[in-house]
Amino acid sequence: MTPDPHPGSGPLFGRRLPAVTAAAVVAALAAAMMSPPDYVQGELVRLMYVHVPAAWAAYLSYAVTLAASVGWLRRRRPGLDRLAAASAEVGVFFTGLAIALGSIWGRPTWGVWWAWDARLVTTALLFFVYLGYLALRRAIPDPVLRARRSAVFGVVAFAQVPLVHFSVLWWRTLHQPPTVLRPSDPAIDHTMLIALLLGVLAFTLLHALFVRTRCRIAAARDALDADDETRYRPVAGAAVSAPEVGSHV
Amino acid sequence: MSRPTTTPTPLARCLALAAKDLRVERRSGEALLVIAPFGAVALLLAPLAVGVDTPLLAELGPALYWLVVLLFGVLVTLRGSAVDGPHQRAMLALTGVGPRILLAGRTLGNVALLLGFELLLAPVAVLLYNPDLTGWPWLLPVLVLVAGGLAVLGSIADALAAGLDGRTSLGPLLTAPIAVPLLLGATGVLNAARYDRPPWPWLLLVVTVDLVAALLAAWCATHMEDVA
Amino acid sequence: MPHTAPSRDQPGVVATTRPADEPCARLDGIAVTVGRTPILRNLDLVLNAGEVIGVLGGNGSGKSTLLRLLATLVRPSRGRGAVLGHELGGPGTIAVRPRIALVGHLPALYPQLTLAENLHLVARLTGREERSADRALALVGLAGAAHRRAESCSQGMARRAELARVVLAEPSLLLLDEIHSGLDRDAVELVDEVVTGVRGRGGACVLVSHEPDRLTGVADRLVRIVDGRARPEPQAVDAR
Incomplete structure (x- = not known):
C-alpha cells in the first residue's frame, strides 16, 4: 500500500471502517436489548452496556494520547501530534458521555445523581485534565510549540493519573468491585457479558472511526497550510512599506 | 573584565535564581501581600456561605x-511578578544555565513562598474555624511536603503556559486536577492523627507525589526549552 | 591577535573546538519561520574572527531575529549554521552560550532589582565574583546608580547597565541591537570601546541598526536584510 500523497484529499470517513463500526453498533444494540434484565436493577442494567464501554473508550483515548505524545517527543512527526490531539478530543467526549450515563444510571440505583466514589471522581478529574490539555492546545498558535508543550503535558498529566486514582481510592470507595476483570470466572451472567463485550467492541470501533476522521481533518488543514507555504509567502518585513511622507500636510 | 573564578554548582545556580525570585517578591509583594490576603478572604467568606454553625465550621476548617x-x-x-520576559529569558539562557536549573530555581523560590503563604493562612484558619488541633505536629512535615509538591507542579504549569495570553487562567486548570493527591494527603494526615490512626500512609502518598512530580519536572524541562 | 580559545581546564568556561581560522559564525541557507510567517529565508552569512558587521534593514525585516539566531536562541526552520564552532540546534549550544552576549532593543533587566543586583545575578550564574560586577558597573559610569532599581533608571542608564553585563561576560561573540538609541556621546564611545575590546580578543560583533550613519566607521562591512536574505551594502554615508 502506498501512502496517500495528499493526506487531506482522501475520503473523510472512509468506507470499510464506518461499515464495520455500524455493524458492531447494531450487534451491540441488539445484544443489549436481548440480554436479560438484572435481578436487582431490572431494565436499568441496560445502561451498563453503554456506560462501561464509554468509560473504556475514554481510557483508551487517553492511553493513545499518551503514546502519541511520547512518540512525538521522540520522532517529531506531525501525524503523532494530530493523533494525540484527536484522541484527547474524542476522549473528552467519551468521558463526558460516561459521566452523563453514569449519572443517569446512578440516580435510580443509588438515589443520587452524583456519588463520591473513587472511580467516578477519578473519571471527572480526567475529564478536567484533558479539558486543560485541549485549552492548552487552543492557546498556542505556533504548531511546533503547541505540539511540544501539549506532548509534555500529555505525559505529565497521564503520569499523575495513577496517583490521583490511588489517592481517591484510599479516600473513599463505594463503587461495586470489579465484576468482569476478575482472574476467575466473571461474576456476571454470560449473556450479559457477551452484550457488554459487544458494546466495548462497538465503542472501540467508534473511537477508531472518530479519531481517524479527526486526524484526517487535521491533516487536511495542515496540508492546506503547507500548500499555502509552498506558494511564495512574503516575509514578515514585506508587510511594511515606505510611509507617505507629506500627504498629511 | 574577569574570567569565571569557580564553576557554579547547579545548587548554587538554583539558589541564585530562587534568591532573585524572592527579592522580586519582597519588592512586589504579590504572593504574600495580595494572594495571601485574597486566600484569607476566601476563608472568611466560606462560613458566610455555609452558615455560622460553629461545630460544623470546626469540622470543615482544616479541609x-x-x-x-x-x-x-x-x-x-x-x-x-515572576514572569520572565523574552529579553530576560534570553539573558538567563546566555549565562549558560540549562532549562532544568531554571525550572529548579523557580521551584525552589516557589517552595519558600508557598511555605510563607501556608504559614500566613494557618493562624487565620485557626482563628476563624477553631478546629480540633489534635496531632498538630504532623502539620509541620505536611506543610513542607505540600509546598514542595505544589511548587513543582506549579512550575511545570508555569513553564507550559509561559508567554500565553491566558496563562493565569490556564495554569490553575492544568495544575489543580493533578494536585488532588496533595489535598487528599494533607487532609488525610490530620484526620488520621485526630482519630488515632497512623498518618504514615497519607504522608507517604504526599512524598510519592512530590517525588514523581520532581522526576516529571526534570524530564520535561529539557523538552520545554523553546529555543535550540 | 589570533583567536584565543578559553582553556579546557578553566573553571566555568567552555572550551571551543573551533580552529583559529574558522569563522565565528557561519549561516548557510538559513530560514526562520515564526508560526507560519517566514522571517528569514535562505540567508547566508559568514562572520570572521575579529570582524564587525553592521546589519541594516527596515522595520520587521528580521534584523533582531538574525541576532537571536546567532545567539542560539532561535532554532532555524531550514538550513545549517554554526556559532563559535557549535552547530545551531546541536547538543553543544547551551555550553557555548556564556561566550555570547546579546543586548536587545529592550533591556533584559529585572525592573524590581537594583542595577547591582541585576549584575550580581549574572555574576553568580556565571561563576564570577560580585566584585567584578561592581567593577563593570563602575566602568560604564554607573557606580553611583548601582543601588537604584532598574525600573527607575532612564533608557540610557539601562543601556549602560546592559553594556556592563557585556563587559562582565567578556564575550567572543557580541550582538548589539539598536545599541545607540538613547545613549549620550560618552556612552556611544563606550560602545565603540566594548566593540574594540571584543574584536581585540579575536571575537566578532554584529551591530544592528536602521541608521547606516551609526555603523559607518565602526563596522568593517555592512549587510542589509531584504526579503529575508542578507545582501552586501556599500559602506557609504548615503547607504540608505
Missing part, C-alpha cells in the same frame, strides 16, 4: 484551609 492552599497556592506559582 477549607487546604483547599484554599491548593487553589490559591497555584496562583502563587503563577504570579505575574
Whole structure:
C-alpha cells in the first residue's frame, strides 16, 4: 500500500471502517436489548452496556494520547501530534458521555445523581485534565510549540493519573468491585457479558472511526497550510512599506 | 573584565535564581501581600456561605484551609511578578544555565513562598474555624511536603503556559486536577492523627507525589526549552 | 591577535573546538519561520574572527531575529549554521552560550532589582565574583546608580547597565541591537570601546541598526536584510 500523497484529499470517513463500526453498533444494540434484565436493577442494567464501554473508550483515548505524545517527543512527526490531539478530543467526549450515563444510571440505583466514589471522581478529574490539555492546545498558535508543550503535558498529566486514582481510592470507595476483570470466572451472567463485550467492541470501533476522521481533518488543514507555504509567502518585513511622507500636510 | 573564578554548582545556580525570585517578591509583594490576603478572604467568606454553625465550621476548617492552599497556592506559582520576559529569558539562557536549573530555581523560590503563604493562612484558619488541633505536629512535615509538591507542579504549569495570553487562567486548570493527591494527603494526615490512626500512609502518598512530580519536572524541562 | 580559545581546564568556561581560522559564525541557507510567517529565508552569512558587521534593514525585516539566531536562541526552520564552532540546534549550544552576549532593543533587566543586583545575578550564574560586577558597573559610569532599581533608571542608564553585563561576560561573540538609541556621546564611545575590546580578543560583533550613519566607521562591512536574505551594502554615508 502506498501512502496517500495528499493526506487531506482522501475520503473523510472512509468506507470499510464506518461499515464495520455500524455493524458492531447494531450487534451491540441488539445484544443489549436481548440480554436479560438484572435481578436487582431490572431494565436499568441496560445502561451498563453503554456506560462501561464509554468509560473504556475514554481510557483508551487517553492511553493513545499518551503514546502519541511520547512518540512525538521522540520522532517529531506531525501525524503523532494530530493523533494525540484527536484522541484527547474524542476522549473528552467519551468521558463526558460516561459521566452523563453514569449519572443517569446512578440516580435510580443509588438515589443520587452524583456519588463520591473513587472511580467516578477519578473519571471527572480526567475529564478536567484533558479539558486543560485541549485549552492548552487552543492557546498556542505556533504548531511546533503547541505540539511540544501539549506532548509534555500529555505525559505529565497521564503520569499523575495513577496517583490521583490511588489517592481517591484510599479516600473513599463505594463503587461495586470489579465484576468482569476478575482472574476467575466473571461474576456476571454470560449473556450479559457477551452484550457488554459487544458494546466495548462497538465503542472501540467508534473511537477508531472518530479519531481517524479527526486526524484526517487535521491533516487536511495542515496540508492546506503547507500548500499555502509552498506558494511564495512574503516575509514578515514585506508587510511594511515606505510611509507617505507629506500627504498629511 | 574577569574570567569565571569557580564553576557554579547547579545548587548554587538554583539558589541564585530562587534568591532573585524572592527579592522580586519582597519588592512586589504579590504572593504574600495580595494572594495571601485574597486566600484569607476566601476563608472568611466560606462560613458566610455555609452558615455560622460553629461545630460544623470546626469540622470543615482544616479541609477549607487546604483547599484554599491548593487553589490559591497555584496562583502563587503563577504570579505575574515572576514572569520572565523574552529579553530576560534570553539573558538567563546566555549565562549558560540549562532549562532544568531554571525550572529548579523557580521551584525552589516557589517552595519558600508557598511555605510563607501556608504559614500566613494557618493562624487565620485557626482563628476563624477553631478546629480540633489534635496531632498538630504532623502539620509541620505536611506543610513542607505540600509546598514542595505544589511548587513543582506549579512550575511545570508555569513553564507550559509561559508567554500565553491566558496563562493565569490556564495554569490553575492544568495544575489543580493533578494536585488532588496533595489535598487528599494533607487532609488525610490530620484526620488520621485526630482519630488515632497512623498518618504514615497519607504522608507517604504526599512524598510519592512530590517525588514523581520532581522526576516529571526534570524530564520535561529539557523538552520545554523553546529555543535550540 | 589570533583567536584565543578559553582553556579546557578553566573553571566555568567552555572550551571551543573551533580552529583559529574558522569563522565565528557561519549561516548557510538559513530560514526562520515564526508560526507560519517566514522571517528569514535562505540567508547566508559568514562572520570572521575579529570582524564587525553592521546589519541594516527596515522595520520587521528580521534584523533582531538574525541576532537571536546567532545567539542560539532561535532554532532555524531550514538550513545549517554554526556559532563559535557549535552547530545551531546541536547538543553543544547551551555550553557555548556564556561566550555570547546579546543586548536587545529592550533591556533584559529585572525592573524590581537594583542595577547591582541585576549584575550580581549574572555574576553568580556565571561563576564570577560580585566584585567584578561592581567593577563593570563602575566602568560604564554607573557606580553611583548601582543601588537604584532598574525600573527607575532612564533608557540610557539601562543601556549602560546592559553594556556592563557585556563587559562582565567578556564575550567572543557580541550582538548589539539598536545599541545607540538613547545613549549620550560618552556612552556611544563606550560602545565603540566594548566593540574594540571584543574584536581585540579575536571575537566578532554584529551591530544592528536602521541608521547606516551609526555603523559607518565602526563596522568593517555592512549587510542589509531584504526579503529575508542578507545582501552586501556599500559602506557609504548615503547607504540608505
